Amino acid sequence: MEPIIVLSGVCLVISLVAVVARSFTKSWVMRKFEVEDYALIFACLGFGAFVGILIAACNAGQGQHVWNISKEDAHKVAHLTNFLDIIYPPVMFAAKLAILLQIKRIFAAHHKNFNYWAVQTLIAINFLVYMTLALSFIFACWPRKKIWNPSVPGTCVDRRILLPTTSTINILSDASILLLPTLSIAKLDLPIRQRLAAGAIFATGAFACAASIVRLVYSVRFTHTNDATWAIEPVERWALAECTTVILVGCFPVFPRLVKFIMGTDAEIRHSKLPSGSTFS
Numbered sequence: 001m002e003p004i005i006v007l008s009g010v011c012l013v014i015s016l017v018a019v020v021a022r023s024f025t026k027s028w029v030m031r032k033f034e035v036e037d038y039a040l041i042f043a044c045l046g047f048g049a050f051v052g053i054l055i056a057a058c059n060a061g062q063g064q065h066v067w068n069i070s071k072e073d074a075h076k077v078a079h080l081t082n083f084l085d086i087i088y089p090p091v092m093f094a095a096k097l098a099i100l101l102q103i104k105r106i107f108a109a110h111h112k113n114f115n116y117w118a119v120q121t122l123i124a125i126n127f128l129v130y131m132t133l134a135l136s137f138i139f140a141c142w143p144r145k146k147i148w149n150p151s152v153p154g155t156c157v158d159r160r161i162l163l164p165t166t167s168t169i170n171i172l173s174d175a176s177i178l179l180l181p182t183l184s185i186a187k188l189d190l191p192i193r194q195r196l197a198a199g200a201i202f203a204t205g206a207f208a209c210a211a212s213i214v215r216l217v218y219s220v221r222f223t224h225t226n227d228a229t230w231a232i233e234p235v236e237r238w239a240l241a242e243c244t245t246v247i248l249v250g251c252f253p254v255f256p257r258l259v260k261f262i263m264g265t266d267a268e269i270r271h272s273k274l275p276s277g278s279t280f281s
Helices: 003-027 033-060 071-107 116-137 159-187 191-203 205-222 228-263
Strands: none
Touching: 003 033, 003 116, 033 159, 033 228, 071 116, 071 159, 071 228, 116 159, 116 205, 159 205, 205 228
């Protein structure tokens, strides 16, 4: 079995378990299901579709050198890869929307402060950018068939621009979302233990930034080779890592409450100096 197929399964299971655990905690333990919870469910379902298509692409020849597979399989890989490119932006937006809404709920629950406007701005920018990317991949060629069959007459957007652009946007988006709560936590008057616990949740997003950077490197390499079926595999591999990490970051804030429930010590969050809506105690 191809390593990327195994990795796909592992990433999907981890994401699914995390989203189910969060959904249980919010609906059964906290009795409060909110917009970000639906966004994470959507992201997980979309990620499941992404993994399914990626496995189909691997079975068709993705990850193999183009000269080792038939022309029909090469066209099939290109077709499925285009579906992956289309699915990826809305999945990432939904997961990041969940994180941003939680940041607003924790750090700007009652006041329209800097965090509130920063979150609103990031949500709007991410929505516009990711939807534009999805549409760009949908209409990457006209007619669409030219996307996977270059011999078809028509015109195409230069893919050497699209893939690196997607990775660059992910780096900027991940970094801004990571920086916002980190700065807010640093300003809180908290015991060091609580500050580290809260910071660790969002610091997990640093891996998403790293995955985006590595994905950018492979995206640039992909644009400089004719061996597309082989060169696209590491791009998708790091997309798996980034999607999984972002979904996990969105799920993490409620896990302390779930642990309390499992241990039988669950109760209303005790009075602390944490902002309203926090689950870090």
